[in-house]
Amino acid sequence: MKKGLEIERKFLVEMPDLKKLNVLKITDIKQTYLSDGKNGSQRRVRKITCGNNVSMTYTEKNFISPMVREEAEKLISCAEYNSLLEEAKDTAPVEKKRAVFLYENQRFELDIYPFSEKYAILELELQNPAQEIYFPENINVLREVTGNKLYSNITLANAKTFPEK
Helix, strand or coil: CEEEEEEEEEEEEECCCHHHCCEEEEEEEEEEEECCCHHHCEEEEEEEEECCEEEEEEEEEEECCCCEEEEEEEEECHHHHHHHHHHECCCCCEEEEEEEEEECCEEEEEEECCCCCCEEEEEEECCCCCCCCCCCCCCCEEEECCCCHHHCHHHHHHHCCCCCC
């Protein structure tokens, strides 16, 4: 299992024109949250589809701060994935498209949800919490939502809409 610290910031953005971004790949993600792990860790499985390729991952996260988490992740088999689904929380699975693009030596992930053509969530993993971020000109950042539970994947999946505020 690959382990390490994840330092990530999230932003609510207006849906950009993907043709104007340096998109490396677009994947379909189905993410299911599982019952909490040891010490209250957040557990999930993902089914990731990119073209004809399908992979599955298992992830555990311990939240240190809204921006910093300890993360352990590994690839799993289809049988392991299906077995772990039996531990799913009673919440809607998260379904989204993820467009990965580069800008100014930064790797952005744009999460596009099926319930909104107007908004998306832009994520960026950082080397350190104070790292400066450079946004592409055609990305309209509305607000930072790092640590805001109203914009968490699980809340968005259950609400099937972005918050009004």
